[in-house]
Amino acid sequence: MELSESVQKGFQMLADPGSFDSNAFTLLLRAAFQSLLDAQADEAVLDHPDLKHIDPVVLKHCHAAAATYILEAGKHGADKSTLSTYLEDCKFDRERIELFCTEYQNNKNSLEILLGSIGRSLPHIMDVSWRLEYQIKTNQLHRMYRPAYLVTLSVQNTDSPSYPEISFSCSMEQLQDLVGKLKDASKSLERATQL
Amino acid sequence: MLLALSEEHKEHLSFLPQVDSAGKLNVSSDTVQHGVEGLTYLLTESSKLMISELDFQDSVFVLGFSEELNKLLLQLYLDNRKEIRTILSELAPSLPSYHNLEWRLDVQLASRSLRQQIKPAVTIKLHLNQNGDHNTKVLQTDPATLLHLVQQLEQALEEMKTNHCRRVVRNIK
Numbered sequence: 001m002e003l004s005e006s007v008q009k010g011f012q013m014l015a016d017p018g019s020f021d022s023n024a025f026t027l028l029l030r031a032a033f034q035s036l037l038d039a040q041a042d043e044a045v046l047d048h049p050d051l052k053h054i055d056p057v058v059l060k061h062c063h064a065a066a067a068t069y070i071l072e073a074g075k076h077g078a079d080k081s082t083l084s085t086y087l088e089d090c091k092f093d094r095e096r097i098e099l100f101c102t103e104y105q106n107n108k109n110s111l112e113i114l115l116g117s118i119g120r121s122l123p124h125i126m127d128v129s130w131r132l133e134y135q136i137k138t139n140q141l142h143r144m145y146r147p148a149y150l151v152t153l154s155v156q157n158t159d160s161p162s163y164p165e166i167s168f169s170c171s172m173e174q175l176q177d178l179v180g181k182l183k184d185a186s187k188s189l190e191r192a193t194q195l
Numbered sequence: 196m197l198l199a200l201s202e203e204h205k206e207h208l209s210f211l212p213q214v215d216s217a218g219k220l221n222v223s224s225d226t227v228q229h230g231v232e233g234l235t236y237l238l239t240e241s242s243k244l245m246i247s248e249l250d251f252q253d254s255v256f257v258l259g260f261s262e263e264l265n266k267l268l269l270q271l272y273l274d275n276r277k278e279i280r281t282i283l284s285e286l287a288p289s290l291p292s293y294h295n296l297e298w299r300l301d302v303q304l305a306s307r308s309l310r311q312q313i314k315p316a317v318t319i320k321l322h323l324n325q326n327g328d329h330n331t332k333v334l335q336t337d338p339a340t341l342l343h344l345v346q347q348l349e350q351a352l353e354e355m356k357t358n359h360c361r362r363v364v365r366n367i368k
Binding site for chain 1: 286287296307312314323335364
């Protein structure tokens with residue numbers, strides 16, 4: 001994990017009981033996790049009365065340092081010993097290291113989900129809807145009498161927030177072909193997971 | 196159901212009996228064109244409406260052709276009806292239609308924002324046809340959605356076998 005000097009400085013300030021007492025430390029730590037993971041977190045996350053006595057510049061610096069470190073740790077799947085080593089180097093006492101590791105462990109899953117969802121991918125199929133119709137006639141052709149399906153796939157694109165749809169028609173045989181192939185894929189998936 | 200032939204159509208077709216079986220035509224190109232158009236109209240309308248043999252014969256009867264010519268026209272109609280209908284069906288307004296589906300299993304191992312992942316995904320290439328154009332779309336889905344898709348579409352297929360659909364198919368003729 002590569003961490004900048006700024007992060008290290010921020011952590012060294014956090015380690016100091018003179019700048020951050022126990023309560024303030026805990027609050028700042030929780031605020032860092034909250035601003036990363038809580039979608040509804042607002043900018044006032046640092047506006048706690050028990051943090052008011054600390055210089056806002058220091059507060060912001062330490063908050064940013066903690067958030068940066070948390071993200072890096074999450075990205076690399078850091079374990080407890082890695083965390084402890086780094087925090088020791090920043091002069092954290094035992095108690096604060098334990099607190100950090102506990103908070104990290106509690107939020108680890110959410111962090112991984114968040115990080116995993118960032119990035120580009122192909123348009124993702126979310127759902128399918130279908131319509132069965134019985135074709136009777138067109139203005140070009142009367143007495144048709146055949147069933148047909150209209151299938152619509154709703155798709156989510158990472159690039160645009162829109163949800164375009166892909167619609168196509170198919171006959172019964174074609175739909176059977178489509179379903180057959182999708183079933184092959186899911187059987188293959190099942191076999192792969194059993195290896 | 197009888198074919199309704201307008202006066203203009205009858206006029207165009209009136210040239211047919213004059214055609215010498217040896218093939219040499221001694222008339223103006225306009226007349227020939229009209230004759231061809233008339234014949235085309237006769238055949239496509241008959242095919243479109245899917246009229247019965249008897250109805251076809253009766254419709255042609257009003258043109259006052261010889262017995263031989265009538266028989267010939269009937270044969271022409273019956274021989275080409277299916278193909279004409281196939282061509283006509285392609286003229287209908289249509290959406291892209293399904294052609295083929297290719298799939299591939301992938302597992303995402305890492306990304307810029309998260310290392311050490313195991314994220315299975317199914318990549319799908321959907322081939323569609325529209326008005327002769329071949330279109331492909333590359334899409335992805337996760338295992339859970341794939342199972343959901345299969346389940347939903349199987350239900351769609353089952354629908355045709357229900358009593359309701361069977362009744363409709365039986366009764367709308």
